[in-house]
Amino acid sequence: MTEDECRDVYRWILGSLEEAGATDLAQEIEVSVARGVVRAEKGETKSQASVRVPMNERQRLAEALRMLVAAASVPLMIKRVADHAAGDDEADGMFPPTIKWMSDDIDESRLDSSNITTNEVAIIQERGRDLRLEPFLEVVSIIDELVGDVDDGNR
Amino acid sequence: MATVSQLKASVTKLISAVGATGALQLNAKTRERAFEAYVFSLLVEAARRAGATVQLIGINSGPNPTTLVFRGGPGRLGSRAQDFVYASCELNGTRFEIHVDVEFQGSSSAVHEIDVSILDASHAATIRNNPSLLPTTRHLRGAMECKFYDSALGVALGRAFFGLVSDCGTLQVAGFFTNGSSQGLAAFLTAKKNVETFFSVTPLAPLVEARVLNVVEQALRTWARVP
Numbered sequence: 001m002t003e004d005e006c007r008d009v010y011r012w013i014l015g016s017l018e019e020a021g022a023t024d025l026a027q028e029i030e031v032s033v034a035r036g037v038v039r040a041e042k043g044e045t046k047s048q049a050s051v052r053v054p055m056n057e058r059q060r061l062a063e064a065l066r067m068l069v070a071a072a073s074v075p076l077m078i079k080r081v082a083d084h085a086a087g088d089d090e091a092d093g094m095f096p097p098t099i100k101w102m103s104d105d106i107d108e109s110r111l112d113s114s115n116i117t118t119n120e121v122a123i124i125q126e127r128g129r130d131l132r133l134e135p136f137l138e139v140v141s142i143i144d145e146l147v148g149d150v151d152d153g154n155r
Numbered sequence: 156m157a158t159v160s161q162l163k164a165s166v167t168k169l170i171s172a173v174g175a176t177g178a179l180q181l182n183a184k185t186r187e188r189a190f191e192a193y194v195f196s197l198l199v200e201a202a203r204r205a206g207a208t209v210q211l212i213g214i215n216s217g218p219n220p221t222t223l224v225f226r227g228g229p230g231r232l233g234s235r236a237q238d239f240v241y242a243s244c245e246l247n248g249t250r251f252e253i254h255v256d257v258e259f260q261g262s263s264s265a266v267h268e269i270d271v272s273i274l275d276a277s278h279a280a281t282i283r284n285n286p287s288l289l290p291t292t293r294h295l296r297g298a299m300e301c302k303f304y305d306s307a308l309g310v311a312l313g314r315a316f317f318g319l320v321s322d323c324g325t326l327q328v329a330g331f332f333t334n335g336s337s338q339g340l341a342a343f344l345t346a347k348k349n350v351e352t353f354f355s356v357t358p359l360a361p362l363v364e365a366r367v368l369n370v371v372e373q374a375l376r377t378w379a380r381v382p
Binding site: 001005008012013017020022024025028032038066067068070072073075076077079081083084085087098099100101102131132133135137138139140141142145 | 165171174179186199200203211223226237335339358
């Protein structure tokens, strides 16, 4: 894939996310890409690297894809929570339970201090239950092709 | 190498598959919390595999709550403001609990927010009876730092976690968990003998999940002297 193609696809992904209502995620990707990557200078080890340099088009595209996959995998994580929490009780039909996040200092009428409500989690949990891994793995495979096994090198 | 059209088709398929769940609209903080709960669930599973009996407890409702309430931010172990969930475990006579997002008092008296913690059950019970107190790291057996994917995973995060671990006395297991990767951070943390580092922890990577389960299971078995 050429640099121009990578740039076009990167813009297309951001547009697709905005169309899907994932405006925050699209913005987070742009912020992350704008930060660039950390590169080790001569004489520095990887853990000492401190100089940030701009990403090239391939790195920008790979970063967008990584962040998309990470965000998209949250339903799979919530499914794991439900499954592992259930343990042997799953057979009894007691679990999997609903999951929610709440803070110490709020009451039931203000469920979303962590910006997630019981209903939202219940939807994610329910609809995520049947998610197949294939669409994820396809994109992961493309990321691997883009960046190679060495991953991000100097990050 | 995938063509542009193949890449677009794959991305479209993924967005379409996940779009209905609403997951792509979650903000970064919520994703972070979901990752912490996921790591909690891995520890619960590791405890079971070690042979522990595990029961999830709602601090107000008791065993097997139908809704698992996780903290939306760091808080007090003894708080009953919500029906916060924790795992109560017993392994070869050793009783311990697994909590999410609890504050501890370190040996230096500094307060530490530990994303997922393992502590002695007797101490946790004492704190629940005295909810204004913070649990102390003297009774802490496991400390897990969880970081959702971030391209800026830097060595500073590793230094902060290593500093926290150093203020926690003797831990059976200390782990840095992320679904991202960073060679610089990996280089820093792998040099620290008392910190386990887990990159690319995600349900999409069953081999990494298996490694997490194995490492934590073995640490628990060693601690509880499981024959």
